[in-house]
Amino acid sequence: MGLITKEVERAPCTVEISHRFESLHAHVRFSNGVTVNPGDEVQVQGPEIMAPFGEVVSEEREAVIFRASALERFWTRCTGDLEVMELCEFSFSEEVTL
Template sequence: MGLLTRTREEAPCTVEVSHRFEELSAHVRLDNGAIIHPGDAVEVQGPEIMAPYGEVVREKRTAIITRASGVERMWTRMTGDLEFMELCEFSFSEEALQ
């Protein structure tokens, strides 16, 4: 990993899309054990996967992992806590907004 350069790598993956009453989700598992670090991006190749209602669809695909540069990784780690705190700045109330 370079300080200012990004690298790309391919990895086999399994995509699982669930469209059931109890679960609506999509998950990607990298089959070669690759680890995603802060700032990295993963793009799954191929057409959109649509699961009919009540079913779970699993497909083997190829993922392109774009590794963050050293500077991007450091920036993501430094600002990640701030972005998390933004998510925490909410509350639930029974009062109606006026």
């Protein structure tokens, strides 16, 4: 893996989609212990998975992992905290407006 080049890796995975009142989530678990690092991109192969309300659907799939280059990993580590803060909304006033 070079400074600018990317590696592509394939891994078997389990996709779990929950569409319940208690939990609305989608998780991907790699079957062979592969880890995803900062800057990596994961693409799960196959058709869209739809879970009806009140159910949890789990399917075996294959994932393609595009490994970040050294430069991308460095940039992600440097700017990651700033990007997460964009998701937060803080208000220290007593006024509530929507």
